[in-house]
Amino acid sequence: xxxxxxxxxxxxxxxxxxxxxxxxxxxxxxxxxxxxxxxxxxxxxxxxxxxxxxxxxxxxxxxxxxxxxxxxxxxxxxxxxxxxxxxxxxxxxxxxxxxxxxxxxxxxxxxxxxxxxxxxxxxxxxxxxxxxxxxxxxxxxxxxxxxxxxxxxxxxxxxxxxxxxxxxxx
Numbered sequence: 184x185x186x187x188x189x190x191x192x193x194x195x196x197x198x199x200x201x202x203x204x205x206x207x208x209x210x211x212x213x214x215x216x217x218x219x220x221x222x223x224x225x226x227x228x229x230x231x232x233x234x235x236x237x238x239x240x241x242x243x244x245x246x247x248x249x250x251x252x253x254x255x256x257x258x259x260x261x262x263x264x265x266x267x268x269x270x271x272x273x274x275x276x277x278x279x280x281x282x283x284x285x286x287x288x289x290x291x292x293x294x295x296x297x298x299x300x301x302x303x304x305x306x307x308x309x310x311x312x313x314x315x316x317x318x319x320x321x322x323x324x325x326x327x328x329x330x331x332x333x334x335x336x337x338x339x340x341x342x343x344x345x346x347x348x349x350x351x352x353x
Contacts, residue, residue, distance in 0.1 A: 184304045186264050186285075187312075188237040192296035193225060197241050198248030199275065201225050203257040217253060218260030235262035238302070240294045242268065246275020255279040255286075265302055267291050267309065267320070280327050283335035289320035304328070 207220050222229040222239075239258065245268035246254060255278050258266065265285035269292075279286040287302070289309060294300070298313040307322040322328070326346065333339040340346070 185301055187301050188264055190238050190240045190294050190298045190300055193241045195242035196244045196247055199246055199251040199254040200248055202254040214256050214260035217257040221257050221261045233262055236264045238300055239263050239266045240291050243270045245271050247272040250274040252278050255282045255284040259284045280330055281336040287320040289318050
């Protein structure tokens with residue numbers, strides 16, 4: 184599966200409170216409402232520029248801080264199709280996969296704000312259409328691809344009755 188969108192660039196150490204501020208998580212559990220406020224402490228106009236299917240591109244240690252599960256859920260609700268970063272906080276990365284938001288580890292140093300990207304989720308290759316560069320993130324393990332293809336861990340377990348380390352064909 185190939186997904187296409189525009190890169191929205193952020194730096195290193197983007198914590199979960201920057202992704203979705205704690206001041207909103209106590210007001211509502213409506214992910215669509217939370218999605219309208221993603222990244223606003225770093226970029227107040229982010230949501231207005233974001234188009235469904237765009238990508239968030241960051242540096243090192245994306246999703247650090249609290250284990251706030253609302254962070255990937257709000258990004259997904261806002262329309263972010265994938266987060267690309269040089270590294271992720273471990274709990275954020277797992278929360279992303281479990282909630283059906285693609286997260287890929289790769290060298291993001293050559294991706295600029297506004298670049299058009301094409302990501303082949305099966306092979307883990309990222310094509311920067313703007314610059315012509317190709318970046319390799321490597322494919323995610325089969326079980327993670329399976330969880331993402333079902334929209335998250337809950338839907339995966341509903342469909343398959345549990346976790347399967349590697350299903351045939353993945």
